[in-house]
Amino acid sequence: MNDRLASIRQEILDGIEAHVESRAAAFELRKQFLDSKTGKIGQLLKEMKSIAPEERAGFGKSVNELKEWAQQRFMELDEKMKAKELQRRYESEKIDVTMPAEGVITGNLHPITQIRNQLIEVFTGMGFEVVETREIENDYYNFTALNTPKDHPARDMQDTFYLSPEFLLATQTSAAQIHTMEKKKPPIKMIAAPGKVFRSDDDATHSPMFHQLEGLVVDKKITLCDLKGMLDVFVKKIYGEEATTRLRPSYFPFTEPSVEVDVSCFACGGKGCKLCKGTGWIEILGAGIVNKKVLENCGIDSENYSGLAFGIGLERTAMLKYGINNIKLLFESDLRVLQQINDN
Amino acid sequence: MLVPLSWLKDYVDIKVTPQVLEEKLFSCGFEVEELQETGKDISGVVVGLVETCEPIPETHLHVCRVYAGSHGTFQICCGADNVRAGGKYPVALVGATVYMTAKDHKTVEGVMTIKKGKLRGYESEGMLCSGTELGVSENMFPGAGYNGLLVLPEDAQPGEDVKPILGLDDWIFDISITANRPDCQSIVGIAREVAAVLDEEFRMPALDYTETAVKKDGFTVTVDAQDLCPRYIGHYVYDVKIGESPLWMKRRLALIGQDAISNIVDITNYVMLEMGQPMHAFDCNYLEGNAIRVRRAQEGEKITTLDRQEYTLNPDNLVICDGVKPVALAGVMGGLNSEIRDTTTEVMFESAKFARDNVRKTSRSLGKRTDASAKYEKGVDEFSTVHAMERALHLIEELGCGKVSSTHVDVNTGNSIEPRGMKVSIKKVEDVLGIEIPGEEILRIMKNLDFAPVIDGDELTLQIPAYREDMDSYPDVAEEVIRMYGYDHVIPAFMPDARVTMGEMPREMKKEMKLKRALCSMGAYECIHYSFFSPSDLDLLRLPQDAPQRQAIRLLNPINEELSLMRTTLAASMLNAISRNQKKGNLQGRLYEIAKVFVPGALPLTDYPEERETLCIGIFGDKESFFTLKGLAERVADTFFIQFTYAPVNKPYLHPYQAAGIFFEGTEVGYLGKVAYDVAEQLDLRSDAYVLEIDLQKLAGAYDREASFTPLPKFPEESRDLALVMDKAVTCGQVEEVIRKSCQYIKSIRLFDVYEGGQIAEGKKSMAFTLEFTPHEEAFEPDTVERFVKKILKNLKNQLDIDLRS
Helix, strand or coil, X not given: CHHHHHHHHHHHHHHHHHCCCCHHHHHHHHHHHHCCCCCHHHHHHHHHHHCCHHHHHHHHHHHHHHHHHHHHHHHHHHHHHHHHHHHHHHHHXXXXXXXCCCCCCCCCCCHHHHHHHHHHHHHHHXXXXXXXXXXXXXXXXXXXXXXXXXXXXXXXXXXXXXXXXXXXXXXXXXXXXXXXXXXXXXXXXXXXXXXXXXXXXXXXXXXXXXXXXXXXXXXXXXXXXXXXXXXXXXHHHHHCXXXXXXXXXXXXCCEEEEEEEEEECCCCCCCCCCCCCCCCEEEEXXXXXXXXXXXXXXXXXXXXXXXXXXEEEHHHHHHHHXXXXXXXXXXXXXXXXXXXXXXX | CEEEHHHHCCCECCCCCHHHHHHHHHHCCCEEEEEEECCCCCEEEEEEEEEEEEECCCCXXXXXXXXXXXXXXXXXXXXXXXXXXXXXXXXXXXXXXXXXXXXXXXXXEEEEECCCEEEXXXXXXXXXXXXXXXXXXXXXCCCCCCCCCCCCCCCCCCCXXXXXXXXXXXXXXXXXXXXXXXXXXXXXHHXXXXXXXXXXXXXXXXXXXXXXXXXXXCCEEEECCCCCCCEEEEEEEECCCCCCCCHHHHHHHHHCCCCCCCHHHHHXXXXXXXXXXXXXXXXXXXXXXXXXXXXXXXXXXXXXXXXXXXXXXXXXXXXXXCCCCEEEECCCEEEHHHCCCXXXXXXXXXXXXXXXXXXXXXXXXXXXXXXXXXXXXXXXXXXXHHHHHHHHHHHHHXXXXXXXXXXXXXXXXXXXXXXXXXXXXXXXXXXXXXXXXXXXXXXXXXXXXXXXXXXXXXXXXEEECCXXXXXXXXXXXXXXXXXXXXXXXXXXXXXXXXXCCCCECCHHHHHHHHHHHHHHHCCCEXXXXXXXXXXXXXXXXXXXXXXXXXXXXXXXXXXXXXXXXXXXXXXXXXXXXXXXXXXXXXCCEEEEEEEEEEECCCCCCCCCCEEEEEEEEEEECCCXXXXXXXXXXXXXXXXXXXXXXXXXXXXXXXXXXXXXXXXXXXXXXXXXXXXXXXXXXXCCCCCCEEEEEEEHHHHHHHXXXXXXXXXXCCCXXXXXXXXXXXXXXXXXXXXXXHHHHHCCCEEEEEEEEEECCCCCCCCEEEEXXXXXXXXXXXXXXXXXXXXXXXXXXXXXXXXXXCEECC
């Protein structure tokens, strides 16, 4: 009898060893031995009757041991087959990972919008409120209130597009200073954006339409030192921690004193290169202390309040920052250009 | 403005290098756009004495022995016809650089380096040079214009550098002058600034002259239009001998690019450059009536200017007349009738101040810009008006080309050229700057600027020279102080005294940014197009003559017709952008723009027009369809938490059966559709294009909607699929509307199949929908949804004759 048990055990071992390649085959094999009705081990128990009573207990124990042993083997076999099948599945799904990506195409904001957002982030972080500007202005807000009366030579600095004797296309976002100061009392801290402005100029570095970001601070005791301090923070955020500023005298009718602001060349760090034309500095914006006549035009007491103002050209900033070589590229909507600037 | 260093040095001692001077000028507000040495390309050229000069047989060449002082003696072959033994000429030594000329010996074709050579078997170590090869014109040096060797003076020392002799060692500063400093549009003006910034003394040019007793009897000057001519000075000069100006004067004019003409004319040009005051000289023989009259031109009055152009004038133009007729266009150009000729013997000099606005208008309206008008437009001060006349008369005497009479007429509206007093508080000046400036520094700077400062406690008293018309109050003083003291003294501070403010974007901008990002996430690229467009763009859109989009605001002075109208639609720019992309090979893409369209209340404008924020989307390529564009429209609605509805619409530039109006709460807010094939053809489009426009202003009412949460359904939802058969003309929208109105528990209706063909009757189609039902207060009973479906089917049958597909 023990021989029978031993031969079944050997049969199981041989079966497992030999042909089994899948979980289904393993299950079939298992059935041959462990099926409750037809399995060979089950059959053994049916022979219980023919066993001598005194041997029955021993026989039953041996059969149960065999059964447990077989169950354990088939469980292992199943685990093995499971792993094998998984491996086969993975192998069947092998791909060439160097084939091109299938992606959702994501568009970009316009480079000017990207720059605008970066600037807005810097200035709102400093406590500036953002206001919108008009594209069509009247003579008073664009010029007269900004201390540029009719016969003023500064009107020639900006070739103006006129729509009527009174209305014109804004030549600068500075009109937003007047609109803001008429509506609000100090303290004022505002930037005007996006600020499309227009000048009758059309060549490789000039476009008849471009964008400015105007800034204005009016409060007690605002000085040139505050302007410099604010601009130092600004350039570090936009052009990197190493960037420093330089002020030099200039002229705008609506600021006195007026300055041009240069940033240390971020391409060469100030040593002099092609970008900065060997000077180590790049002109980035115009600024100044608000002309007291402008404050007075808006009904602000210039004895007690003073202000600073600045205007940043967004095209220039974008061109410098991204190395765009022709301003016209910004307005032609060529996808090959728009796809490149991804600084959203 | 061009300023030669040598000329500046007449009026201020300059001990620093040109490069240091450039930096100094830059630091005090005068940007040097270009600094150029006159002989920058010339090097290694010295005085050469030709000791022997033998012709080379059968050629036009000579072989010369040239002595060049300490540099040695060289054998040089020369082809010029004026080479002589004993003559002194510029000799370019081996290694020297000079200009290379074309075969004509006159056209410069770049710079060359002199090398040892051999001509017809003769060694040649260097080159004898012409004026052209050294970049020297006749006006810079007499004889330099000759097509042969430039002959140097007898006293030139062999071996000496020729550059100082020929004026090639000078430096030209091209300085940009800001609009607030018209007084610096001259050599003298810049010299004053240089003196101030270098702590040197400024010397005024010599202004003295001696009047003779001769008078022009009965001569009068009348200024009728004093508003346009606040000052007019005339001075009579006689015994004039017209001739050439001296070399020094011709050279200076040449350095600034002015041709020498004759001594009298050159004096007027020289004085304008030096003093910044345009001057004019009339030939007295041609002045009728012994008078000058300054008046507005009569309507239709004509004048022929020195350049032989005839102009028809009107009362906006100011003219200088003699007793009878116009003889000059004030501030712009003199008249041909009284020009200086070789035969001129008497001259009336004019030095006047004209209103800048009027000169500008005249110059613009006649399209005539001259050096004089440019100066007047920026502004000429009376200080210069007075001194320029003195300078001109001084030069008449210095050049010996005439005699100064005692007929001097000065018509003045009462302005003084004496300094005017000004008092400012030093504290206020420092409050602008934010730093304290030592009193002695303020005194030094103000003194250098000739402001005669006196400090008494906080009070600074200044005497402002008449040419500084820009000086008005303490901020101007602050600017003068800091530009001379140095902006590097400004200490960065970050508004330590300012109050804290909230930084934020307005809600509209935030919403717009959200919309832009949503569109980017759908693969669309943002564009920015010009705010103006072309009348032909309106034609491209096939808009009828009475279309509201044709009511566009016109620019009075556009760059060209293409950029002459303010946009009333963004679609044309978008279509053009698509066309440009396709021409460059980008055949697939999504673009959008958010910009303003301009809607005038009335034309011409009497008030601000409406600036309406508008969205335009343009998509193109084989992967796109009406429905992909509609997907973008739906994304717009999602952004604002609203729903759009759609209905067929007709637009002249869209496909008649693939175009829809977009509605929000019953109002049409925009459209979308396929670009009509004739429009596409006109644009050379190679793939189909679709365009959408939405007036964002009309959605503004929804800008305050915010994201909100609806609790998840408490009870299980159910869905049913219905395949419906209907007339082909019935739209999906109609079916949806009936279904929605039939049952309040409908959560969503989704079309998943459309079928026409064999299994369906002729003229019919099948549409299959998935309907989703959400229970509200309590769970659905087993037959609830069946009842809903029954009611829906009944309504569909009654209203649209729709059957359930069997």
